[in-house]
Amino acid sequence: MSKTLGTEPVDGPQSQGTPGVGGAASSAPPAPSAAAARRRGRAKLRFEIALLSGPAVIVFLAFVIFPVALAAFYGFYRWHGYGAPTDWVGLKNYQLILTDPAFQQVLWHTGVILVLSLLVQGPLAIALALLLNQKIRGRSVIRVLIFVPYVVSEVIVGTGWSLMLQSNGAVNDLLRHLGLGFLQADWLSDPKLAIWTLLGIISWKYIGFAVILMLAGLQSIPEELSEAAQLDGASYWQIQRRITLPLLGPTIRIWAFLSVIGSLQLFDLVYIIWGPYVAGTAGTSTMAIYMVAQGRNAGNYGYGSAIAVVMFLISLVVALLYQRFLLRRDLQGAITEGAS
Amino acid sequence: MSATTADKPQRWGNPFAYFVALLFIGVCVMPVLYIVLGGFRTNSQISTSPAGLPQPWVVANYLNVLKSVTFWGEFANSVVVALASTIGTVVLGLMVSFVLARYDFKLKGAMYSLFAAGLMFPMVIAITPLYIVVKDLGLVDNLLGVIIPQIAFGLPTTVIILVPFLRAIPKEIEEAASIDGTSRLGFFFRMVIPLSRPGVVTVGILGFIGSWNNYVLPLYILNSQANFTLPLGVQAFSSQYSVDTAKVLAFTSLAMLPAMGFFAAFQKKIVGGLTGAVKG
Numbered sequence: 001m002s003k004t005l006g007t008e009p010v011d012g013p014q015s016q017g018t019p020g021v022g023g024a025a026s027s028a029p030p031a032p033s034a035a036a037a038r039r040r041g042r043a044k045l046r047f048e049i050a051l052l053s054g055p056a057v058i059v060f061l062a063f064v065i066f067p068v069a070l071a072a073f074y075g076f077y078r079w080h081g082y083g084a085p086t087d088w089v090g091l092k093n094y095q096l097i098l099t100d101p102a103f104q105q106v107l108w109h110t111g112v113i114l115v116l117s118l119l120v121q122g123p124l125a126i127a128l129a130l131l132l133n134q135k136i137r138g139r140s141v142i143r144v145l146i147f148v149p150y151v152v153s154e155v156i157v158g159t160g161w162s163l164m165l166q167s168n169g170a171v172n173d174l175l176r177h178l179g180l181g182f183l184q185a186d187w188l189s190d191p192k193l194a195i196w197t198l199l200g201i202i203s204w205k206y207i208g209f210a211v212i213l214m215l216a217g218l219q220s221i222p223e224e225l226s227e228a229a230q231l232d233g234a235s236y237w238q239i240q241r242r243i244t245l246p247l248l249g250p251t252i253r254i255w256a257f258l259s260v261i262g263s264l265q266l267f268d269l270v271y272i273i274w275g276p277y278v279a280g281t282a283g284t285s286t287m288a289i290y291m292v293a294q295g296r297n298a299g300n301y302g303y304g305s306a307i308a309v310v311m312f313l314i315s316l317v318v319a320l321l322y323q324r325f326l327l328r329r330d331l332q333g334a335i336t337e338g339a340s
Numbered sequence: 341m342s343a344t345t346a347d348k349p350q351r352w353g354n355p356f357a358y359f360v361a362l363l364f365i366g367v368c369v370m371p372v373l374y375i376v377l378g379g380f381r382t383n384s385q386i387s388t389s390p391a392g393l394p395q396p397w398v399v400a401n402y403l404n405v406l407k408s409v410t411f412w413g414e415f416a417n418s419v420v421v422a423l424a425s426t427i428g429t430v431v432l433g434l435m436v437s438f439v440l441a442r443y444d445f446k447l448k449g450a451m452y453s454l455f456a457a458g459l460m461f462p463m464v465i466a467i468t469p470l471y472i473v474v475k476d477l478g479l480v481d482n483l484l485g486v487i488i489p490q491i492a493f494g495l496p497t498t499v500i501i502l503v504p505f506l507r508a509i510p511k512e513i514e515e516a517a518s519i520d521g522t523s524r525l526g527f528f529f530r531m532v533i534p535l536s537r538p539g540v541v542t543v544g545i546l547g548f549i550g551s552w553n554n555y556v557l558p559l560y561i562l563n564s565q566a567n568f569t570l571p572l573g574v575q576a577f578s579s580q581y582s583v584d585t586a587k588v589l590a591f592t593s594l595a596m597l598p599a600m601g602f603f604a605a606f607q608k609k610i611v612g613g614l615t616g617a618v619k620g
Contacts, residue, residue: 048525049439053451056436056495063492064458067469074469128364131357138361144607145365148372151603153553155571156596159578160375163585164390170374173390208368265464268555272575288464288556295468296560304468311465319460 068312075306080299093306102280103307106290109195109283113202114263118256120203121210125255126248128207129214130240143215146208154205158272161201162188188273194282201269206262210255217251218244257322264315267292287311372596379590386585401590411591413566414573418598421486421558421569422551428491429547430540433498438528440499441506442514452503458496463489464556471560485561486569490551498543505539506532545606552599570595 075093077085097103132142149157164170165187172184187197225247226239234242267288274282276293285293291311295304378386379401380394405411440452463470470489471480479485509532517527533540555571562568568576574595578588 045443045445049443049445051525052435052528053439056432056499057451057454059432059488059492060455060458060495063470063473063489064461064466064495065454067466067473068461070472071466071469074472128360131360134354134357136354136357136361140608142361142365144604146368147603147607148600149368151549151599152372152596153555153571153599155553155555155574156375156592157371159574159588159592160371163378163589164371164374168387168390170391173392177391204367204371261460261462265462267464272555288467291468296471301468301472305472308465308468312461315460315465 068308071305071308071312073305074302075309077302078300079302079305085302087302089302093303094310096303097307097310102285103290105283106285106287110264110266110286112195113199113266113286114260116199117202117206117259117263120199121207121259122252122256124203125207125210125214126245126252128211129218130244132211133215133218143212147212148208149205150209152205154268155272157201157205158269162273165197189278189282191281191283194274194284198270198273198284201273202266205269206259210259213251213255214248217248221247257319260318260322261315264311264318287314375589375596376593378586379593381586381589383584383586398586401586402594404587405591405594410565410573410577411594414568414570415595415598417483417567418552418569418571421483421490422548424483424487425490425494425551426544426547428487429494429498430544432491433495433502433543434533434536434540435528436495437499437502437506438532441503442509442524452499455496455499458493459500463493463554467556467560470557474561480561481563481567482561483567486554486557489557490547490554494547494550497546501543502536502539505536509535541606545602548602549599552602 074085076088076090078087078089078093079085132139167184167186171187175183185193188194221244225243229239229243265288266286270284270286270289271292274284276285276289276297280293287307288311291304291307295301295307298304374391377394380397380399381392382398385392385395436451436455440448440455474480474485474489477485479488513531513535514524514527517531518524522530553571554569555575558569558572562572565573565576574592577591581587
């Protein structure tokens, strides 16, 4: 990267009068001295950096970073969202959150969804990707069709599934027709069942994405490796276990990271299918549902901000741990380079 | 598709692979088909045989939705929000990615980490404080209140995908341009933008679909039906006409159509872009 800077003196002598849009460099007056040219070059460089990165940095700071800082501030108040917060309550909001049985419950639900999403979707996606990575016809059509649930919005998925899963809906009807009537159930409101229903819908919605990622990962593995192993007499399963899976590692880890972040912020599907209040009794409410119900819907913006901070910290810890122990090698181009 | 005719199939597993693929496709597509086909049925058809096919086919539900002012208003809002967010994200993201990829300065590492960290904080988690910020700016119930935060939250992915892309542009091209008297900004506008098109397309499509499907931010920001985007519209419609299932299904399938069409048109780019993103 330092080589980039090395080219600087070359265009240093150019005029800095109109370095802006269009970039048509007008011909430059001759530089008085090399040092002055370099100084002017550096000023111009700084101007370019500010011009190009300024808008993105400002928008990002204002709408991503600043709100979080603000939440940390509001989290110390009892505040209903109007005027400046005055009712300082210290750590009371946090104390309430952590001792609220409802929060412990949503934490448990979120944890269950997080772990089971990984355990269900991961192996299934790898198996399907291995199967679909064979040379079969219509692969590109298959890839498009299995990606469909991922492209459909959560709201539509939620609306569709909640209609299908009603006790007199299509799923139960289908089971009856297939002679599996004994499997009919109250998929959405039976508290013993609802979280499994949710898990099923989540798996349906996101498995295609996982398979596509895994397929992409598989395709970046050179075919020569498994061909060589085959020549050495390795069986299909040995090749998959000893060569393909280890080389698929980075893809699996990135997918798992995305899946974990997705589980931590799960909101839309639950909110659409169950709504914030039913979700509580059906046993499907998540952290984000709790935040919206207790914060915005109850008008307690101080409390809601505190919940946001808690969610934030949980995500941060998970993300950092994950990055520290698993992801570091895979994102070397992305995250670590920043630190160098 | 037919290009694979020459492939030698793996003899042992082939029928099984087809079988599983078909099964998998069926599972993925059937619920979506149910929504689309349900729109062609009447409510009595749906209640007597919930899992049946349209018999006879009824287009009235779809026509009703297509004639409704509400649907088109929400459609237009979704288009405006998605286009503005996508363009904003791509323009700002391309500019800052160019700096991160090809300039050298002290704060570069910090700046990159800042955006990369944003990847870990999805919009839902920040929604309460974000709403407060938007409210303080007076942008509640205003499409801009959705667009600007979407741009901000779209930047991390954009930066992560575009920086490697821009870094891969050979240095020789930049040097040649600079010898020809092109400034680095000129290089950006004349060379980088055309050369980074594949990455930009990927980022743009992901941004468009993400915006089209976004629910939680419009839920917080937009209050009046006139400003609703389609996801809010679907929800409002399905609670307003909760007894008219067929109509809800018709509205729902029309709402998903544009994102689907967009995806179908660009699916190669999306899948290809994901490949690139995985490789880092």
